[in-house]
Amino acid sequence: MIPDPIVAGLKKGWDVRDCSKLDRDLRLEADVVIVGTGAGGGTAAEIFTRAGLKVVMVESGALLSSSDFHMLEREAYPQMYQESANRQTKDKAITILQGRTVGGSTTVNWTSSFRTPETTLAYWRERFGLADYTEKALAPWFRMMEERLNVAPWGEPPNENNAVLARGAAKLGIPTGIVPRNVKGCWNLGYCGLGCPTNAKQSMLVTTIPFALERGATLLTHCRAERFTLSGDSVNGLQCEALDARGLRNTPYSVTIVAKAYVAAGGAINTPALLLRSVVPNPHLRLGVRTFLHPVALSAATMPNAVNGFAGAPQTVYSDHFLQVQAVDGPIGYKLEVPPIYPLIYGTITQGFGQKQAQLLADLPNKEVMIALMRDGFNDESEGGKVQLAHDHSPVLDYPITPFVWDGLRRSLLTMAQIQFAAGATAVMPIHESAWPYTSWSEAQAQIAALPMQPLLMRVVSAHVMGGCGMGDDERRSVVDGTGRYHQLDNLYVFDGSAFPTSIGANPQLSIYGMVARNANRLASTLTGKTFQPPLS
Amino acid sequence: MSSTFTRRELIKTGIGGIAVLAIAGCARSNGPASGAYNDPGYSYAVLSPNDRAAFAAIGTAMLDGALPSAPAAHAAAVVQVVRGVDVAIAGLTPAPQAELQQLLGLLSFGLTRGFAAGIWSSWDDASTADVAKFLESWRFSSVMLLQTGYQALHALVMASWYGNSESWARIGYPGPPSLQR
DSSP: OOOOHHHHHHHHTOEEEEGGGOSSOEEEEEEEEEEOOSHHHHHHHHHHHHTTOOEEEEOSSBOOOGGGOOSOHHHHHHHHBGGGGTEEOTTSOEEEOOBOBTTTHHHHSOOBOOOOOHHHHHHHHHHHOOTTOOHHHHHHHHHHHHHHTTEEEOOSOOOHHHHHHHHHHHHTTOOOEEOEEEBSSOOOOSOGGGOOTTSOBOOGGGTHHHHHHHTTOEEEESEEEEEEEEETTEEEEEEEEEEOTTSSSEEEEEEEEEEEEEEEOSOTTHHHHHHHHTTOOOTTSOTTOSEEOOOEEEEEEEOSSOOOTTSSOSOOEEBOHHHHSSOTTSSOOEEEEOOOOOHHHHHHHSOOOHHHHHHHHTTGGGEEEEEEEEOOSSBTTBOOBEEEEOTTSOEEEEOOOOHHHHHHHHHHHHHHHHHHHHTTOSEEEESBTTOOOBOSHHHHHHHHHHSOOOBTTBOEEESOOEESSOBOSOTTSOSBOTTSBBTTOSSEEEOSGGGOSSOOSSOSHHHHHHHHHHHHHHHHHHHHSOOOOOOOO | OHHHHHHHHHHHTSHHHHHHHHHHHHHGGGSOOOSSSOOTTOOOSSOOHHHHHHHHHHHHHHTTTTSOOSHHHHHHHHHHHHHHHHHHHHTSOHHHHHHHHHHHHHHHSHHHHHHHHOOOSOGGGOOHHHHHHHHHHHHTOSSHHHHHHHHHHHHHHHHHHHTSGGGHHHHTOOOSOOOOO
16 A cells, blocks of 8 residues: 555645635635745745745646556546646647646656756856856755755666667767656656656655645645736735636636735746736736747657666656757757657657558557757747737747757757667657658668758657746846846746746756745745755755 | 649638638538447537547548457447547647637538548548548648648547557557556
8 A cells, every 4th residue: 555645634634725616715815825836836835834934825736646646648648737738839839748736747747857057057147147046056955955855866777768878879979877866765667757656756746745734834726826916016916716626617716815925836838927917017028938948859769679668767867968069059959868658648749640650659669769858048049939828818838949949959860860770779760740760870861861840740849848937137138036036026936947047958847946945945034034044964 | 723723722821721710610510410420328528429420530540550450349449539539628728629629610511621621521421541631631731720730630539549548459558557555
């Protein structure tokens, strides 16, 4: 019997309210209200409750926990992802995986935990005036969160899907590393993306949120933040809509929360959209712009032996080589990683249909898939996308893929094919409508060079949404300051990945934890008059 | 030649596409119900009888080679695919759901289906080859509306079938491990 800490906590009487069950409007007061329970919201909730503040957390998704996690895609995607794991950019050229459940994306991510690269921080200091975003100043906060979430390089041998990356890269003299993961007693099952069934993953769901609830915080689920209400230079309330039990439609009831400080942590896309709906001051039109995705290219190899890419820790080997060979603001660089291979998502992304596609899918256990994540946002040709509001006020991300980004996507297809062949692949197929399995490196080179890099032909996905409320010291070029405070309002803070002024160039969860740990402690000091330091280790 | 050219150009401008969607939107409720795809006793959340016939035909063509070949097992699998699509659409938020309803309207109504997809017969009478031809033309269409339409249909059908444990044996996926809870 695997103990479920959420079920146990609910029995003890945690203040968790499922707003789909409301039969009247609700009004609450708190010291701090936090919109969103992912990496940013969860971290902030723990820090505020530890400081003795009364916290209300607002989550549009449901509260699901290990007893609900059955390692089934058909359950997990509709229940725990934005738009059933099919959130798309405006032209539908990029499909975005983003969490929508208590714990946010941390409940469904693959556990990769990298500190913000120094190259990225240096760019922020130079271009956005973020003077205290140095490796040294952030180190204690990263260390604090790494200890809190048990982050350590994966200690078991990588599964074969990841071993192919290590092996092929080694043959070509390309350095790789072992991914640090936030797990404790991991069973090495491989289903992190569908919710950890053993609670080994140290997501917000099983760490900071229980901590906060244990100390009197309130959690509202199926509760969608509609808008902040303003009075002068301050926010004076948060208006929310109660959603139905599936989290799809509004019920007749609304929720109003009044607090001293308001924290937006719904993740990039949703946070800028909430602020746009609130009609907050936006004098320099920076709100929603510079939203980044780490656009991802995929390459599928056929290996002579079973890979079983669905089994074992999904993401344990990486290479930063192609982030480092050129200047950060030169041609776009990319990080190489490996995703888990589950049947629904693999069937969906694999090009074509009918007999041909049936053939491509026939030997799933022998498939090895590699991904390349483009480091967007470091060049004038890579300004990212813009969050807008649709007629019904839901968010839309307009992210045109520029020639600069297409160039990187194509180069990465070549890189991945070369590594896969070096590791012994018998065929390599870029995920692209016009591609087929190439049986030699020379064929792959010629064909990839000729592939049309066009939206909807080249499959581009994203699992990392960043920016849209970028930090900076100059309000003409940013939305919030380095402490996360909204430039034009005195009690509104952005504590999530939307505050990043560029993409990270690495899986962003630990960057969010570290930044928010520092900024939430600063805000807690402001609200309580006490000083909070990271515990020294 | 000129009539094909004109039609293509018309749709290419996008105005044609919008007009087609508008006609489909008006005509949606008037389309005749299709008879051959039959799944009595199951309560569909969003798909109309016409939509079900469309997805039965599209699913059969898209999953050609992936579904069981014995007639009874094939028919049962198609029912699973259509039901799965219904569940998937019902689980979307209002905005993307409305977009899909527009696409389904286009495919339900004979005239718009004929113009946009080249399927002039009812879905029940369309051959797998005809449906495959339509899908292939949308897949590589220069009209974005049609290309995204293909991808939406592809995503729905593939998610429905490969999310279903009945599809796993053929592709060698053993399913998730069983846990001693």
